Amino acid sequence: MKRYSTNIMPFFLTISFFLTNSISIIAQEKENEAKNYDFNKNWKFGGGFGLGIGSGYTDLMIAPSALYQFNPYFSAGIGLQGSYIKSKDRGYYYNSIREYQSWIYGGSLIALSNPIPQLQLSAELEQLRVNNTYTYKDAEKREANFWNTALFLGIGYSSGPVTVGIRYNVLFKEKDMVYGSAYMPFVRMYF
Template sequence: MMNFKINFHIFLTFVLPSLLFLTVIPSGYAQESENSQQKSNFWSHVHFGGGLGLSVGSGYSNIMVAPSAIYEVNDYFSTGLGAQYSYVSSRDYFNSHLYGLSLIELFNPIPEAQISVELEQLRVNNTYTQFNPEIKDNFWNTALFLGAGYRADNVTVGIRYNVLYKEANNVYSQGWMPFVRVYF
């Protein structure tokens, strides 16, 4: 029950305000457009991107899809939402389905540098197949990534750290994670 309270608190604190921001801003622009007979430029500030991943080996598979969208508030700050689905399988050992949402905040103090904060909430469904009967481990995992990267146009390459990382969660193998972020 406590985990639900923490997750609900995170939802109220971070996700709900961003959802409201992303829904109120377009309607405000739409009203302005109706009143002034000009087209809204909201969508010119929205950028889509995300990540795709595929890793296969001898008895191992990892497939990941993570679309996202950000709203460029100004030249220095962007905010957005992302979704993620991952399937990981190791033959005769385990398989895992992970899915969830993330809140993304990007800060560009200079055009070449990007600082990021990403709050991620994932549902994790692990099945350990090496045991008879199989063991299922299903839980929610919250990650808070703080990152920095080098940016060139719409591509950023960097590293991020999950400040909420716990080895016992069986989600990420370590707290540090390199990233490549692309938005169009």
């Protein structure tokens, strides 16, 4: 029996040595993976594009954005927006206005949260420069140039890279003529 126990002791020591070194090597590999983390793979790009054309009406909008996915539940990023609106002879708003033209451009900060994969909560702080030109029927032109701040809080249903939902502008001002309503439906797509 003594002979058996002396032969088995080196075997256990050898196994213990290899297990300890293997665990150490695995831990070092995990540490190296964390150090060599690919920063670029968590970026998502997307945005929106809008086009509205009608009788005497043109509305063109482009809004690219980039998000960084911090974890499966939270991402944040920035966006740009530019739009052009031109409306002719739409007297049902203001009888004396013959033409309305607007250039709107600016940026936004975006935060998205997905508490579950299908539900997306959003907050977007938007700062836009608005340059409106009104041409009246008597050919007089007036300009209204100002900054507009919007804070949108939204909720949407997500399926893959696409989210469909509604957002609410808590800073909405009807007199600014930037948005027609405080509520806005949206479709977001990020890849």
